[in-house]
Amino acid sequence: MTHDIQAAIESTRQQLRQHEKAYNRVPESVALMAVSKTKPVTMLQQAIDCGQRHFGENYLDEALLKMEALAEADCVWHFIGAIQSNKTAKIAAGFDWVHSIDRGKIARRLSEQRPQHLPSLNCCIQLNVDEEASKAGIMPDDLPELCELIDGLPGLTLRGLMCIPAPRQELADQRAVFAIIADYHQQMAKRFNSMDTLSIGMSGDIEAAVAEGSTMVRVGTAIFGARA
Numbered sequence: 001m002t003h004d005i006q007a008a009i010e011s012t013r014q015q016l017r018q019h020e021k022a023y024n025r026v027p028e029s030v031a032l033m034a035v036s037k038t039k040p041v042t043m044l045q046q047a048i049d050c051g052q053r054h055f056g057e058n059y060l061d062e063a064l065l066k067m068e069a070l071a072e073a074d075c076v077w078h079f080i081g082a083i084q085s086n087k088t089a090k091i092a093a094g095f096d097w098v099h100s101i102d103r104g105k106i107a108r109r110l111s112e113q114r115p116q117h118l119p120s121l122n123c124c125i126q127l128n129v130d131e132e133a134s135k136a137g138i139m140p141d142d143l144p145e146l147c148e149l150i151d152g153l154p155g156l157t158l159r160g161l162m163c164i165p166a167p168r169q170e171l172a173d174q175r176a177v178f179a180i181i182a183d184y185h186q187q188m189a190k191r192f193n194s195m196d197t198l199s200i201g202m203s204g205d206i207e208a209a210v211a212e213g214s215t216m217v218r219v220g221t222a223i224f225g226a227r228a
C-alpha cells in the first residue's frame with residue numbers, strides 16, 4: 001500500500017489548527033513546511049496537488065533536481081541542512097529561505113552570492129539550544145553578534161531562529177527546550193524587527209512547538225512516511 005500523502009497533510013493541518021486553538025494562538029499562524037529530503041518528485045507533486053507550498057530540503061544536489069522538475073509549481077523552497085561554504089552560491093541562487101545559518105562566514109557568502117534580481121534571502125539562525133559541542137547551530141552567547149551581522153547584509157533578511165533539539169519524549173520536556181529558544185527569539189526580535197519567524201517543531205514535537213510560539217513547523221515523517 002502506498003503512503004497516503006494527501007490524508008497525512010490534511011491530518012497534520014488539522015492538528016496544527018487544534019493546537020493553535022488549545023494554546024490560544026491566532027488561527028493559521030503556524031505555517032506548515034513539508035520536509036521532503038530523500039523523497040521523490042512524485043511525492044512532492046502529490047503534496048503540491050493538495051495545496052502544499054512550503055518545502056524543506058537538506059541536500060543541495062538532490063534539492064536542485066527537484067526544484068528544476070517542479071519549476072512550474074508555485075513552491076517556496078527552504079534550505080534546512082548543514083551548509084558547506086562551497087555550496088553557498090547555489091543555495092543563494094535557488095532557495096527562498098535558509099534556516100540553518102550558524103556562522104558569519106556562511107552569512108557573508110550567501111549575501112554576496114544572492115543574485116541581484118531576486119529579493120533578499122530569508123534567513124533563520126540555527127541555535128544550539130542543548131549547548132552541546134557536538135550539535136549543529138550557534139551557541140546562545142554568540143547569537144547577538146550573528147544577528148547583527150545578518151541584519152547588516154544587503155542580500156539577506158533576518159527572519160528568525162531555528163533549532164533541532166535532542167529528542168525528548170515528554171511534552172513538558174519538549175516545551176521546556178522550545179521555551180528557551182522562544183525567549184532568545186523574543187529578546188532578539190526587540191532589536192531586529194524583521195524577526196517574525198520561529199522555526200521550531202518536527203513530526204515528534206509539533207504540539208510543544210505550537211504551544212511555545214512556533215510560526216513554522218518542519219514536518220517530514222508525518223507527511224511522507226519514514227525515511228530509508
Ligand SMILES: *Cc1c(COP(=O)(O)O)cnc(C)c1O
Pocket residue numbers: 035037058080081164202203204218219220221222
Ligand atoms: C529531517 C528534518 C526535519 C523533519 O523531521 P521529521 O522528524 O521527519 O518530521 C525537520 N527539520 C530538519 C532541519 C530536518 O533535517
